[in-house]
Amino acid sequence: MILTEIYRNVDDIPDIESYHIETAMVKSDDLLKSIQRVTTDHGNDYGIRLEDENQVLESGSAFKIGEKRLLVISVIPDEMIVVKPKNIDEMGVIAHLLGNLHKPVQVKDGTISLLLDKVVVNTLDKRHADYEIKQIKLDEPLKYADLTNGK
Template sequence: MIIEEIIGNVKNSGAPTTHVERVYLRSDELVKKVQRVKTDHGKELGIRLKSGKELLDGDILYQDEKNAIVISVIEDDVLVIQPTNLLQMGDIAHQLGNRHLPAQFENEEMIVQYDYLVEKLLQDLDIPFVRENRKMKEAFKHIGHSHD
């Protein structure tokens, strides 16, 4: 079976009332337009999205009267940075920006994928953070850039 479009998302339309199979993906796999995946019941699928849309946690790939196939994102190992003031936020944002490290923001937190060098930097700068496994709403995206 080849999936070319997303039917909907369980967060908007509610969980399917049918038998649900899950496709577990890492957050970095959400941006792939073409991929081969397997459900938790062993069914193989091809995903070839026509639009420029990226996959999201809860996306419904297939649904009929009896069955549904839904995307579930695997938790990422992340550093959740919790600066206590604007100076700390500016300092760490500048440091991570120089490394071209992708970040996401939720509420008052800056979230980056775990890296032992970033963990050491945060300790050295005395910026509060926690390391945790968290299901990210979208993929960490690297932005191409050079210093030419």
């Protein structure tokens, strides 16, 4: 079966307990793919081909696969570096360094998160930056800075 349209996010379905749910585990990078094949926890294979370019996969994306049956996308946790800059100056320096290393990041609540990378760890250690390594389940894929649309 080829699924072409996201029904809703599982968190936004009010009567979710009335559905039979199959879950497909994907890597966070797979959220960027509009065409892919997934295998569910029930052993069923599905193809995903998002036809609407405005639809983007996220953790919890749900597809209808039958009457009161859903396929829900769940993201496998990634090993991530979470940097906690001490002040705005350190935030700027670390952001500049990570940009020079061409790493996709997530900036949220005063922290910078990115996939575990030994070069980044060594760089942060040399700068005596405060960071920790955690298993994190991303809701959306990490992104490179997009300077074309002002975001």
